[in-house]
Amino acid sequence: SYVLTQPPSVSEAPGKTARITCGGNNIGSKSVHWYQQRPGQAPVLVIFSDSDRPSGIPDRFSGSNSGNTATLTISRVDAGDEADYFCQVWDSSSDHVVFGGGTKLTVL
């Protein structure tokens, strides 16, 4: 089955740029979505189809996808961005929705 690999944690100082990676075999050929989950809350979609933002999501959030790595980039991070972030794809070969293990973003 298809596997998505994320670093367990990423830390960045306020005002800097945080990058969260999602690795998978030839993930560049898939459409990657990203979710933000704050403690005690349901996940929220922040990026879909590699790099599109839903309405209401700040343009500080962006995404890219190529080769074996997709990346969620959050510019000018602040305390409000502290959360868990999950990547997700649809694996058509197995008809499975696949999530990465999640990355906890800490704003120092």
Next chain:
Amino acid sequence: QLQLQESGPGLVKTSETLSLSCAVSGGSISSSSYYWGWIRQSPGKGLEWIGSIYYSGKTYYRSSLKSRVTISIDTSKNYFSLKLRSVIAADTAVYYCASLRGSFRVVDYWGQGTLVTVSS
């Protein structure tokens, strides 16, 4: 804007069947644009897709749970349901119902989640 709301028991005994429903409002569950799914999250863990259903009734299940899971849909009442049989403690989790849009299954709307505890 779609809204989804889970309902069902918060406590299920070991070896029994976990049953949850998800009421959909703000749109039709018969929309050809959406699949309807269940996703769970064990305490302190990541997200795990359980399965999905299309309005036609076609289902997709996680391989590791396929023998225990049934997802059904009631288009007349705009809701869908989850049954997980022979539950064990490891099935304790927050269960989310969600809408999955399009061929790439973007989860754009989530229910608030409901904690189900499995205990003897």
